[in-house]
Amino acid sequence: MSNQTPSEKKTSKESRRDFIKKTSVFGTGIILARPFGIRASTFSVFDQVNVAVVGCGGRGSGIIFSNIPKIEGCNLVAVCDVIESRRENAKRRFKEQHGKTVNAYEDFYEMLEKEKLDAVVLATPDFWHAPHAIDALNAGLHVYCEKAMSNRLKDARKMAETMKKTGKYLQIGRQRRSNDRYRFTYKNLIQKEKMFGRLTHATGQWNRSKIWTQMPNKKDNIDLNKLRKYGFESIDQVYNWRNYKKLGGGVVSDLGSHQIDIFNWFFNAYPKTVYATGNNSYFGYEQADTMATILEYDTPSGPAIGIYENISNSRAIGVYERFIGDQGAFIISEGKDNKIYRESAVEASKWQKYIDKGYIENEAGLAKYKAKEVGDSGIKETAPQISYKIDQIKDMDVVYNLPAHTAHLKNFIETVRGNETLNYDAVESYKSEVCIYKIHDAINNGGKRIRIRASEYEI
Amino acid sequence: MTLVKTMDQLHHFEHQAMATQFSIQLIHEDKEYAQSVAQSCFMRIDELELKLSRFIPDSDISRINKMQDGTELLLDYETYDCLKKSIEVMQLTNGIFDIGMAKLTDVFRGFKKGILNMAEYKNAIKEVFEEKQQGSIYLDPDEKKIYCIKEGIKIDLGGIGKGYALDQIALILNEHRIDSYALNAGESTVLVKNHPDRKPFWEYGIASMKSEKELKLKDTAVSASGFYWNDRHIFNPRTGNNDQTPEFERVWLSCDEAAYSDAYSTAFFLMNEAEIREVIKSTDTINWGAYSKDGEIHFISDNAHTLEI
Numbered sequence: 146m147s148n149q150t151p152s153e154k155k156t157s158k159e160s161r162r163d164f165i166k167k168t169s170v171f172g173t174g175i176i177l178a179r180p181f182g183i184r185a186s187t188f189s190v191f192d193q194v195n196v197a198v199v200g201c202g203g204r205g206s207g208i209i210f211s212n213i214p215k216i217e218g219c220n221l222v223a224v225c226d227v228i229e230s231r232r233e234n235a236k237r238r239f240k241e242q243h244g245k246t247v248n249a250y251e252d253f254y255e256m257l258e259k260e261k262l263d264a265v266v267l268a269t270p271d272f273w274h275a276p277h278a279i280d281a282l283n284a285g286l287h288v289y290c291e292k293a294m295s296n297r298l299k300d301a302r303k304m305a306e307t308m309k310k311t312g313k314y315l316q317i318g319r320q321r322r323s324n325d326r327y328r329f330t331y332k333n334l335i336q337k338e339k340m341f342g343r344l345t346h347a348t349g350q351w352n353r354s355k356i357w358t359q360m361p362n363k364k365d366n367i368d369l370n371k372l373r374k375y376g377f378e379s380i381d382q383v384y385n386w387r388n389y390k391k392l393g394g395g396v397v398s399d400l401g402s403h404q405i406d407i408f409n410w411f412f413n414a415y416p417k418t419v420y421a422t423g424n425n426s427y428f429g430y431e432q433a434d435t436m437a438t439i440l441e442y443d444t445p446s447g448p449a450i451g452i453y454e455n456i457s458n459s460r461a462i463g464v465y466e467r468f469i470g471d472q473g474a475f476i477i478s479e480g481k482d483n484k485i486y487r488e489s490a491v492e493a494s495k496w497q498k499y500i501d502k503g504y505i506e507n508e509a510g511l512a513k514y515k516a517k518e519v520g521d522s523g524i525k526e527t528a529p530q531i532s533y534k535i536d537q538i539k540d541m542d543v544v545y546n547l548p549a550h551t552a553h554l555k556n557f558i559e560t561v562r563g564n565e566t567l568n569y570d571a572v573e574s575y576k577s578e579v580c581i582y583k584i585h586d587a588i589n590n591g592g593k594r595i596r597i598r599a600s601e602y603e604i
Numbered sequence: 605m606t607l608v609k610t611m612d613q614l615h616h617f618e619h620q621a622m623a624t625q626f627s628i629q630l631i632h633e634d635k636e637y638a639q640s641v642a643q644s645c646f647m648r649i650d651e652l653e654l655k656l657s658r659f660i661p662d663s664d665i666s667r668i669n670k671m672q673d674g675t676e677l678l679l680d681y682e683t684y685d686c687l688k689k690s691i692e693v694m695q696l697t698n699g700i701f702d703i704g705m706a707k708l709t710d711v712f713r714g715f716k717k718g719i720l721n722m723a724e725y726k727n728a729i730k731e732v733f734e735e736k737q738q739g740s741i742y743l744d745p746d747e748k749k750i751y752c753i754k755e756g757i758k759i760d761l762g763g764i765g766k767g768y769a770l771d772q773i774a775l776i777l778n779e780h781r782i783d784s785y786a787l788n789a790g791e792s793t794v795l796v797k798n799h800p801d802r803k804p805f806w807e808y809g810i811a812s813m814k815s816e817k818e819l820k821l822k823d824t825a826v827s828a829s830g831f832y833w834n835d836r837h838i839f840n841p842r843t844g845n846n847d848q849t850p851e852f853e854r855v856w857l858s859c860d861e862a863a864y865s866d867a868y869s870t871a872f873f874l875m876n877e878a879e880i881r882e883v884i885k886s887t888d889t890i891n892w893g894a895y896s897k898d899g900e901i902h903f904i905s906d907n908a909h910t911l912e913i
Binding site: 174210217242357363516 | 636651739748753781
């Protein structure tokens with residue numbers, strides 16, 4: 146692990162930056178070259194966290210190929226998957242793209258025994274999260290586990306309890322918690338500046354045109370008898386586990402939990418009441434494909450309401466969260482939809498300080514080219530409604546400058562290395578899991594209204 | 605295999621991403637399997653958009669566009685790969701293909717939206733173009749890293765990204781042993797693969813005001829570039845303006861990889877015929893080119909092994 150203090154690290158980073166500036170003042174344009182004097186990374190293998198990724202499907206591949214290679218402190222040593230082609234493809238592709246050979250395992254426990262690991266990253270179906278996470282924590286490893294914590298609330302609770310008991314780290318993969326834009330919005334715009342006044346409403350949706358089902362590659366030779374050992378009763382269960390109640394949590398856990406967690410975070414509260422309904426009438430799988438919920442909060446600033454929906458037969462409106470306060474409103478997402486609106490009763494001059502601080506920008510970032518600082522640009526066609534967007538991520542303790550999935554894993558790795566604290570540990574995550582499972586209960590009970598006691602959120 | 609049987613096995617899927625419509629036509633006996641593979645392809649396109657789009661704030665490209673002097677950034681494999689290919693085309697076209705023109709496009713959009721008036725727009729374009737000319741970005745030849753030496757260049761992969769996406773989904777189809785397919789990005793780039801028995805060629809038309817040609821495409825990518833649908837969207841890196849009158853109404857270009865056909869077609873639209881011939885001579889990446897001028901279609905290149913008219 147690193148012996149550098151944070152100030153030494155900052156100095157070394159600044160020196161490198163000066164070095165690039167001073168030694169490369171030649172050649173304009175976009176060039177294929179390394180600036181003079183820059184050498185390949187000298188990150189020591191002794192300073193890295195040795196990790197294994199368990200599950201090499203969609204999310205696991207993202208971790209292996211998009212997240213880990215961007216985290217210098219993260220050293221992938223092994224991959225694990227019950228499907229041979231998935232683990233062998235991951236091993237082959239990682240060698241092709243990054244020149245490094247990793248070991249591939251079918252069995253999680255064999256891997257734990259043979260490899261010298263600091264941490265495991267779990268990207269398996271939900272029903273495997275609790276046994277793997279609890280056993281890894283008890284074996285002295287740190288764990289990064291994709292959401293949902295489990296498909297059973299009592300197992301999620303056991304995971305959080307084991308984290309507390311062992312003193313090891315357990316981060317849950319709700320990646321918006323490490324997204325620079327979300328963190329900046331919460332810490333600086335909502336908490337510090339109270340820019341939107343009292344937040345009273347949140348709405349959100351994750352709409353998709355279809356729940357696609359996946360099939361194995363025709364060339365794969367899949368042995369169902371072997372898969373039964375790992376809790377699957379059919380090949381379809383391996384590839385489409387999200388559609389089965391005993392294996393996963395359906396749309397509410399898979400999609401809704403990311404966004405309802407943001408309601409809870411930004412409101413600084415957890416719902417006291419949940420109303421929800423849903424059905425599986427569109428695709429007929431075990432899990433609801435369509436759902437809607439209303440969440441009632443008592444926030445520190447007063448009552449608030451959250452409204453959330455999942456639609457699986459249309460991409461219309463897409464994926465974002467929207468918050469409304471009495472001074473302003475905003476749309477935030479991991480995609481293109483990110484806008485801030487000033488309530489018309491709030492004068493533009495009152496928000497000028499946020500522009501001056503570099504927090505937000507207006508005029509599509511073109512304000513500096515306008516002849517007049519305030520007012521029109523001549524008489525012409527109708528101009529669009531003015532909105533703002535986040536300009537720079539400033540005045541933050543940490544800026545990851547990474548896509549959220551990578552940033553969240555980096556936060557975990559840096560915590561293991563002793564440089565940060567977890568942005569979203571299992572105890573914090575458990576609170577949102579409670580709320581999600583109450584929504585499940587409401588849906589499964591035909592739209593019942595459910596009250597949640599404050600004590601139910603505690604570990 | 606009879607033609608009727610093949611037609612029964614022809615499946616068509618569509619998906620919206622990268623501000624356009626992607627489509628996949630593929631031949632396979634199992635419709636459900638075809639659908640499953642197409643879904644994997646569309647998920648891959650969405651994943652690529654999250655990395656390559658400058659309009660998504662968390663993408664690699666957005667983060668490159670916010671880099672300050674003297675900073676460096678680790679890149680995703682795909683971003684690095686796509687940038688490397690872009691630089692190759694930039695070099696071979698003497699900078700006519702230029703992925704660093706995004707800020708000029710932003711100013712143009714601001715003008716079209718009414719944020720800037722005409723005088724402000726002209727001044728802004730001049731200023732932004734000067735900043736761009738002085739900017740300097742280095743892509744590491746070995747590591748997946750990029751360095752900002754001097755700010756000023758804002759990247760947009762709009763001239764290559766859709767083609768690159770087609771190349772990437774072709775890898776998925778090949779991996780799933782699908783041997784006959786036609787991929788389409790916004791009708792401006794197609795990538796086809798053929799099996800001699802199932803589908804010996806894919807037919808596509810190219811048209812000008814006075815002429816039409818039916819092409820029989822085999823194992824190739826073809827891209828088109830022009831102003832018909834998207835007026836004034838291409839800025840000329842030589843002048844910093846988008847008010848040029850191109851020599852051609854439209855150009856078409858064939859390469860083995862769609863990333864290259866996409867990128868070269870964008871550049872060729874801003875070049876004259878002599879310049880295009882020079883570029884074609886200097887690389888074996890390009891199979892053939894064509895253009896429409898005064899309403900007629902003309903082909904450039906003798907290397908037309910992928911083309912049957």
